[in-house]
Amino acid sequence: MHDVHSESESIHGRVVVTVIVKPMENITLGAEVTGIRLADLAPGDWARIYDAFLEFGVLVFPGQHLTEKEQNNFAKRFGETEQLSPLQKGPSVPISNKKPDGTLATPNDQGYKLLRGNEGWHTDSTYMPLASKAAMLSAIEVPDQGGETEFADMRAAWDELDPTTQEELEQLSAYHSLYYSQERAGFKHTTDNIYGLHDKGAPLRPVIKKHPETGRKSIYTGRHAYGIPGMTYEQSRVLLDKLMENACQSPRTYKHKWTPGDIVVWDNRCVMHRARPYDESLPRILRGARISGDPETELAETFEDQRAEGFLPSQSNLSSAQN
Ligand SMILES: [Fe+2]
Numbered sequence: 001m002h003d004v005h006s007e008s009e010s011i012h013g014r015v016v017v018t019v020i021v022k023p024m025e026n027i028t029l030g031a032e033v034t035g036i037r038l039a040d041l042a043p044g045d046w047a048r049i050y051d052a053f054l055e056f057g058v059l060v061f062p063g064q065h066l067t068e069k070e071q072n073n074f075a076k077r078f079g080e081t082e083q084l085s086p087l088q089k090g091p092s093v094p095i096s097n098k099k100p101d102g103t104l105a106t107p108n109d110q111g112y113k114l115l116r117g118n119e120g121w122h123t124d125s126t127y128m129p130l131a132s133k134a135a136m137l138s139a140i141e142v143p144d145q146g147g148e149t150e151f152a153d154m155r156a157a158w159d160e161l162d163p164t165t166q167e168e169l170e171q172l173s174a175y176h177s178l179y180y181s182q183e184r185a186g187f188k189h190t191t192d193n194i195y196g197l198h199d200k201g202a203p204l205r206p207v208i209k210k211h212p213e214t215g216r217k218s219i220y221t222g223r224h225a226y227g228i229p230g231m232t233y234e235q236s237r238v239l240l241d242k243l244m245e246n247a248c249q250s251p252r253t254y255k256h257k258w259t260p261g262d263i264v265v266w267d268n269r270c271v272m273h274r275a276r277p278y279d280e281s282l283p284r285i286l287r288g289a290r291i292s293g294d295p296e297t298e299l300a301e302t303f304e305d306q307r308a309e310g311f312l313p314s315q316s317n318l319s320s321a322q323n
Pocket of ligand 1: 122123273
């Protein structure tokens, strides 16, 4: 039995239900949140939403139809937003296969390669010095079939491991690189210093992350992780692949089928996600915002990335291309 969390308040003697949080059935993460308009939150609603975000890891808000400004304001409640492109003006950016000239991205476009790469399980910005806290997407135009976003609960995956494996994994770290993950997805990139394809080096991050707010442990690797120090390249690859394969299974996964107007937010500190394939001759237009991690807990030292052209260690995610 799954319970429905609701909060009500009395206004002039009338009970008004504000936030309804309905956990996904038979899945360890995710909840659907209704009964509110994110553009017009009543006092107390935000605290309830943030508590649910920490508890469920993924929140789905159907039928919100937020304007860009409304989504930006909602994103800013979670913290500082990341600058994902030197051209980015506000907190959010289009996540879309439609190019500014109106045509759809093709395999030669960098954007196409990055969108396709995102079909592998990952958590955002781990290849940057400062990894991400959270991210959100809203749906504008989506294909009828495919193009879903799928999420996996890395807290529950950790809980499933036997104590000996847990102890072993807690000793390990891995480097993270977008060049690496894109290469494995079949795409080569040059160092353009826009975002991720930088010369800042590859951050070295613990394989197991303790959530800075809930204290729960989770597997923190994904497609960008490689090269565990103390192992051969091959041993490391086999271990990391197996870890993800076992972790991203039912009942720990939720696949979100988009309807225009939906907004989904997730906790990048304990949840993996991936895009699902779709017919690339059709537009898929989402709007995304990424929230910066806390330097106390999400900043990592970087080391030379052999795949990048050059190495200028940095603690900043800001692109050198925008200076
Ligand atoms: Fe992502």
